[in-house]
Amino acid sequence: MSDSQPAPDGVDLDKPNAARIYDWLLGGTANWAIDREFGAKAVETFPLAPILARTNREFLGRGVHHLASLGVEQFLDLGSGVPTVGNVHEVADRVNPRSRCVYVDVEPVAVAHAKVLLERHGDPERHAVVQGDLRDVEKIWERALDTGVLDPAKPIALILVAVLHFIATEDRPHDVVGRYRDLLPAGSYLLSSHGTEDGTPRDEAAKRAELREQYNQSGNIVHLRSRTEFGRFFTGFELVEPGLVWLPEWHLDELPSPASEALTSNPAESCGLGALGRKP
Numbered sequence: 123m124s125d126s127q128p129a130p131d132g133v134d135l136d137k138p139n140a141a142r143i144y145d146w147l148l149g150g151t152a153n154w155a156i157d158r159e160f161g162a163k164a165v166e167t168f169p170l171a172p173i174l175a176r177t178n179r180e181f182l183g184r185g186v187h188h189l190a191s192l193g194v195e196q197f198l199d200l201g202s203g204v205p206t207v208g209n210v211h212e213v214a215d216r217v218n219p220r221s222r223c224v225y226v227d228v229e230p231v232a233v234a235h236a237k238v239l240l241e242r243h244g245d246p247e248r249h250a251v252v253q254g255d256l257r258d259v260e261k262i263w264e265r266a267l268d269t270g271v272l273d274p275a276k277p278i279a280l281i282l283v284a285v286l287h288f289i290a291t292e293d294r295p296h297d298v299v300g301r302y303r304d305l306l307p308a309g310s311y312l313l314s315s316h317g318t319e320d321g322t323p324r325d326e327a328a329k330r331a332e333l334r335e336q337y338n339q340s341g342n343i344v345h346l347r348s349r350t351e352f353g354r355f356f357t358g359f360e361l362v363e364p365g366l367v368w369l370p371e372w373h374l375d376e377l378p379s380p381a382s383e384a385l386t387s388n389p390a391e392s393c394g395l396g397a398l399g400r401k402p
């Protein structure tokens with residue numbers, strides 16, 4: 123994004139932002155100087171940061187591909203981010219051109235970019251984007267259904283990838299996910315990934331703590347959780363093989379995943395756990 127161009131309405135350029143930093147780490151262009159400066163500092167502190175962003179994005183792609191291959195046609199992607207390589211509706215459409223997807227993000231720049239992308243390349247009957255805070259469960263659910271894209275009588279894949287670690291414990295993230303679970307029809311799925319410090323080698327702990335502190339100072343507070351805490355998000359879901367694993371361990375053969383393949387000998391280096399669960 124050229125810094126001489128005006129930012130979309132509601133975009134705060136005084137602070138770096140998680141959606142735009144992630145976009146920069148993935149090699150995207152929906153970011154501003156303030157985000158790139160933050161990103162460059164993060165990479166200096168923790169050179170693996172771009173690999174971790176790609177590892178997560180690859181997990182998302184494999185998860186959606188897997189779900190579409192299982193016959194799931196509807197996707198509700200919460201905390202969808204700035205559209206970049208491997209968007210959910212594109213991955214799903216390649217498997218099933220009838221697939222449907224609603225994107226939700228709280229960040230105006232993510233929503234503005236998603237709107238432009240969908241206006242140019244989407245199908246208004248099958249794709250939509252909503253700006254909102256996923257913590258407002260019933261309101262988000264209602265607005266997602268109001269788009270007319272999703273049929274609440276048929277299974278929906280709820281995607282919460284790399285977003286739950288931005289929800290503070292005092293905002294009761296497990297409760298939030300449980301309320302979505304109760305709204306989803308039987309046969310629906312939850313696909314999620316989450317940052318963790320489990321398995322951090324001792325000599326890296328200081329660097330990771332520094333990176334987290336940098337994020338916290340930018341206003342994007344990161345709440346890393348343990349394997350057990352992440353697993354609790356899947357209460358009421360049946361885990362699909364291979365269960366709850368490090369991101370590079372999840373169905374690596376599903377789609378080409380170069381960043382994840384580079385971490386197979388030490389998957390804990392991905393700092394991320396992922397899983398897919400099915401609501402019986």
Ligand SMILES: C[S@@+](CC[C@H](N)C(=O)[O-])C[C@H]1O[C@@H](n2cnc3c(N)ncnc32)[C@H](O)[C@@H]1O
Nearest residue numbers: 141144201202203227228229255256283284285
């Ligand atoms: C790291 S990005 C992940 C993007 C995408 N899910 C992926 O994994 O490639 C996290 C996204 O979550 C969004 N986000 C953070 N808190 C949110 C909230 N309370 N409600 C909705 N979106 C949120 C951020 O704006 C950002 O776009």
